Amino acid sequence: MERSEIHILVNPMLEFSKRLISKDGEKNNFNEYLKCFETVFPQSLTKLIEKHSSSPYPVKFLIYDSVLPWTLKVARKLGLDGAPFFTQSCAVNSIYCLYHQGRFEILPRGSSGVVSLPCTSMPLLGFDDLPWFVHDNISYQGVRDVIFNQFSNIEEPNWLFCNTFDELEYERFSLSDPIFPTIFRQ
Numbered sequence: 426m427e428r429s430e431i432h433i434l435v436n437p438m439l440e441f442s443k444r445l446i447s448k449d450g451e452k453n454n455f456n457e458y459l460k461c462f463e464t465v466f467p468q469s470l471t472k473l474i475e476k477h478s479s480s481p482y483p484v485k486f487l488i489y490d491s492v493l494p495w496t497l498k499v500a501r502k503l504g505l506d507g508a509p510f511f512t513q514s515c516a517v518n519s520i521y522c523l524y525h526q527g528r529f530e531i532l533p534r535g536s537s538g539v540v541s542l543p544c545t546s547m548p549l550l551g552f553d554d555l556p557w558f559v560h561d562n563i564s565y566q567g568v569r570d571v572i573f574n575q576f577s578n579i580e581e582p583n584w585l586f587c588n589t590f591d592e593l594e595y596e597r598f599s600l601s602d603p604i605f606p607t608i609f610r611q
Contacts, residue, residue: 455567467499474503488586491518491575497582508584509575515589516547517556524559525576531560 474484487507489496500507511518520542523529529542531552540550552560558569579585 455565459567459571463495466493467495470496470499471503474499474505492571494575494578497578506583508582508586510586510588511575512588515587518587519547520550520555520559521572522576522579525573531555 474487477483484505487496487500487505488510489500489507491509491511494509497507497509523542524531529540531540540552540555542550556572558565558572562569
């Protein structure tokens with residue numbers, strides 16, 4: 426009779442995850458990380474820009490990710506101009522911006538109605554067409570804050586950069602579109 430052997434299957438992802446766990450038991454959460462980031466990063470960015478001010482290639486204009494709106498304050502404090510870069514499509518950012526401005530209401534889950542956005546180029550949207558954090562005010566508050574705070578100073582920059590193609594979202598760039606009024610300012 427053959428002797429049976431014990432086989433142990435080790436899940437590499439589980440082992441990797443165990444190594445990522447903090448040994449002191451401290452649980453870092455996203456909101457704490459954001460607070461730390463917003464405290465430390467502006468100082469580091471200021472030092473970096475000042476360091477390069479006397480180099481042959483000083484910083485002259487700051488393009489920053491739109492989820493870091495405080496970056497414009499850092500740039501202006503140092504005598505620079507800056508502009509946010511919206512990495513999601515213009516249509517998606519329009520939905521976020523309209524919601525942030527309170528310009529449309531969310532229908533309750535299970536509703537058969539649609540949301541009509543106050544811009545002619547957007548189709549009617551149902552509940553499930555909208556991102557989850559638009560209609561979920563409780564879960565992941567830090568993520569919601571990051572997404573919607575990118576529009577907290579939308580009127581301040583002289584320039585806005587969006588990830589899009591004019592042929593794909595031509596109507597979003599209409600001069601009469603009130604969503605991004607600063608888009609053609611310069």
